[in-house]
Structures are given as C-alpha cells and as structure tokens.
Amino acid sequence: MKIVETKLKGVVVIEPRVFEDERGFFLETFREDRYADVLGPNLRFVQDNHSRSSRGVLRGLHTQTRKPQGKLVRCISGEVFDVAVDIDPMSETFGQWVGVYLSSEKKNQIYIPPGYAHGFQVISAIADIEYKCTDYYDPGGESGLKWDDPDVDIAWPLSDALLSDKDNALPALFAIGRT
Numbered sequence: 001m002k003i004v005e006t007k008l009k010g011v012v013v014i015e016p017r018v019f020e021d022e023r024g025f026f027l028e029t030f031r032e033d034r035y036a037d038v039l040g041p042n043l044r045f046v047q048d049n050h051s052r053s054s055r056g057v058l059r060g061l062h063t064q065t066r067k068p069q070g071k072l073v074r075c076i077s078g079e080v081f082d083v084a085v086d087i088d089p090m091s092e093t094f095g096q097w098v099g100v101y102l103s104s105e106k107k108n109q110i111y112i113p114p115g116y117a118h119g120f121q122v123i124s125a126i127a128d129i130e131y132k133c134t135d136y137y138d139p140g141g142e143s144g145l146k147w148d149d150p151d152v153d154i155a156w157p158l159s160d161a162l163l164s165d166k167d168n169a170l171p172a173l174f175a176i177g178r179t
C-alpha cells in the first residue's frame, strides 16, 4: 500500500493495493500489523461506523473532548471530500486543514489521529462512508467547529451544504480553542 503524508502531523492518506481479476477486485481494508507500522504501534480500533448521505450533505466538523477518537475513513459507495482540521492551540499547524477526495472507485483511506476535527461533504448522488474509531462514541463529550469558519477557510467543493441542526449550531474555532 502507498502512504501519503500531509502537512498535519499523523494525518495520512492510504492507497491500499487492489487485486483485480475477471471476478472483480479484492483488497485488504485493514490489518493490524501493516497499519500499525504506519499509524503507530498502539493502534487499537474499538468501534466501526457506517453512514449514508446524499449529495451536498456535510457532516462535521466533529471531535470528542473526553474520548478523542482516531478515525480510519473510507468511502464504500460514491465520493466524498473528507477533511481534517488541527484544533490544538499548542500545535504549529493550529487552524490548518487538509482535504482528500475519497471514493469507492479509488478505494483510498484517510487516517485522522485523535484530537483533530473531522468532517466530509458528499459529491456523488449518494455516498456511504465507513470508519474505524480508536475510542467509543461519547455523546456528552461531543464538540466541533462550524464548517464555514472563515478563520479555517476550507475549500468545500459544493457551496450548497446540507447540515444537521446540531452542526449548524457549532461554534467557531477560536471559541473551542479557548476551552
């Protein structure tokens, strides 16, 4: 598999090896030994999630304060623009973001370590994403920042973003950075 590092520490894009033949294709989407080599030896996933959304839907930008989750994300149908944001005020890259198009065609993945904010926007008519998490969902510790915070200035592919009421009410980065 090919690993592409990004400007955010620990955020990597993974391009697994895909075996194609007359029946279709095969790939390993996770195996502990190889991924631990890249993502760190203490890697342990405890929860798998799957969500489906339609074109324009934007979920994010989310993080958890009490149980920060590392996430290994892939798109199993359609295409999304997936984003990680550095929300650590002590970090040299605080406020910076990286984005990658994930698709069922490319079969690529992004790993986002604990402590970053994560979100994605759907480009195709429908998209399914699956992601493995290093800690459990903790509703009482949910946090995040607004998708269009001008201080972060993410270049989302579609300007018409469809958000949940919860995501529409998220604060700006400077507000969560002070807590």
Ligand SMILES: Cc1cn([C@H]2C[C@H](O)[C@@H](COP(=O)(O)OP(=O)(O)O[C@H]3O[C@@H](C)C(=O)[C@@H](O)[C@H]3O)O2)c(=O)[nH]c1=O
Binding pocket: 049, 051, 059, 060, 061, 062, 063, 071, 118, 119, 120, 137, 164, 166
């Ligand atoms: C995230 C999550 C939600 N839920 C429930 C709560 C709620 O009733 C329903 C939908 O939740 P949400 O609106 O928060 O789902 P969603 O907006 O898809 O939240 C997700 O967004 C992406 C960007 C992430 O990075 C994830 O960590 C997660 O925060 O599912 C769980 O039971 N377990 C979970 O792990």
